[in-house]
Amino acid sequence: MLGAVGAWWLLPARAAVDAATPRTLRFVHTHTGETLTATYFDGARYDPASLMAVDHLLRDFRNNEVHAIDPALLDVLHAVQAVAGGDTPFEVISGYRSPATNSMLRGHSSGVAEHSQHLLGKAIDVRLRGLPTSDLYRIGLQLARGGVGYYRDSDFVHFDTGPVRRW
Numbered sequence: 001m002l003g004a005v006g007a008w009w010l011l012p013a014r015a016a017v018d019a020a021t022p023r024t025l026r027f028v029h030t031h032t033g034e035t036l037t038a039t040y041f042d043g044a045r046y047d048p049a050s051l052m053a054v055d056h057l058l059r060d061f062r063n064n065e066v067h068a069i070d071p072a073l074l075d076v077l078h079a080v081q082a083v084a085g086g087d088t089p090f091e092v093i094s095g096y097r098s099p100a101t102n103s104m105l106r107g108h109s110s111g112v113a114e115h116s117q118h119l120l121g122k123a124i125d126v127r128l129r130g131l132p133t134s135d136l137y138r139i140g141l142q143l144a145r146g147g148v149g150y151y152r153d154s155d156f157v158h159f160d161t162g163p164v165r166r167w
Helices: 005-010 048-057 071-084 099-108 133-143
Strands: 023-029 035-041 090-094 123-128 147-151 156-160
Touching: 023 048, 023 071, 035 048, 035 071, 071 123, 071 133, 071 156, 123 133, 133 147, 133 156
Parallel strands: 023 090
Antiparallel strands: 023 035, 090 123, 123 156, 147 156
16 A cells, blocks of 8 residues: 555655665556566676566567666656555556557657657556556656656656656
């Protein structure tokens, strides 16, 4: 269970994780049903085997194309979780997108960027179990570690490691 959701703004120090602390994230992919618990940083270095497992889980599920995911994106998620409290899984809506998938999605929605950070493995669309997406969005804004988008109607938040911006 997530703690003190209504008072997330009172917890900025929780987002500052000791650099030597192992970092673990849990995921469930909403489209494939796959789950993953990955200790992607062991306290000294990023773990290549865990990063490969994350790359696979966050692949373009439409065509199974795998791309390296930016470890800094995982650090953003870890910081978000530190502020939110708890260790519930991130529900993944979209990770990496191949050019073909991105083009197809752009043809169906005005909300898909032509040069999306998803194409670079630097973006993810998620929910965090037990936390309203509006609070997840506010936490992302507070951290100011890249792009943060709130998709209220689709009930997810976009995080990326591009320039700090919001929508």
